[in-house]
Amino acid sequence: MKGKRTDVGKSGCGIARALQVVGDWWSLLIVRDAFSGRRRFSEFQKNLGLAKNILSVRLRKLVEEGIFTVQPDPDSALSHLYVLTPKGQQLGVILVALWQWGEENCFAPGELKYRMVDTLNRQPLTKLQLAAQDGRILGLQDFRVKARHE
Template sequence: MKGKRTQLDQANCGIARTLEIVGDWWSLLIIRNAFHGVGRFSEFQKSLGLAKNILSARLKKLVENGIFSIEPDDESSSIHRYVLTDKGEKLYVVLIALWQWGEENCFKPGELKHVMVDNRNRKPLGRLQIKAKDGRVVGPRDFRTIRIESTGKRAAERRA
């Protein structure tokens, strides 16, 4: 018998809380497809080949968490569209980070058939970089999380 899934919505970690909302692969693929212009339930279902009950559950969760809003469809009053909210649109950074990591680590040379480009000049996007407030590029071992008290003071440091 399977145990109850751990809930992360109260975790004191931005990564854990994010994963609670968008942490399964179907949710991220639904969001990816929304960035490609998909908006109707039937379009998501067709493009992803996802069972209707799973798609319905994921969309419901994404709406409840403010990633999508439901809006009337211009073509039919009986159909609605799932539209990314401002909160949902901010996930573009996550999708690009995943894309770039995948480009670098999941394909053999010459195997990748698509490239992420800038709409304005159709040139490949530059690599994402994390920068400190002073502009320095920060690498994977150059940061940590610091516990803060409600007053905003640093109480204790720990490695992320």
């Protein structure tokens, strides 16, 4: 028997709150597809192979959370478009980080069929790095979470 999900929307942790908004893999794949130019329900459904009722629930939540806005479809009076908001566009960095982690950790040599490239010169993206405010590149031991009043 599946238990009800714990609501972490009031947590003091930024990761927990972010996962409350986009914490299931379907939601992130929908956002990924939006970055690939998909905007119609039918396009998401066809590409993801997701049941229409599940896709509908995920899209509704993403709209409620301000990740997408719904706009009229100029090509059809019967449908509408799901367009990423600035808040939704900020998830692009998260998707790139997941992509890069996946490339490094989830593929056997020679198995990777796609790569993420910049649109200007078609070269692979530089691996994302953490940087301090003064520009220093940080290693995993060079940062921590602290209370605001510390």
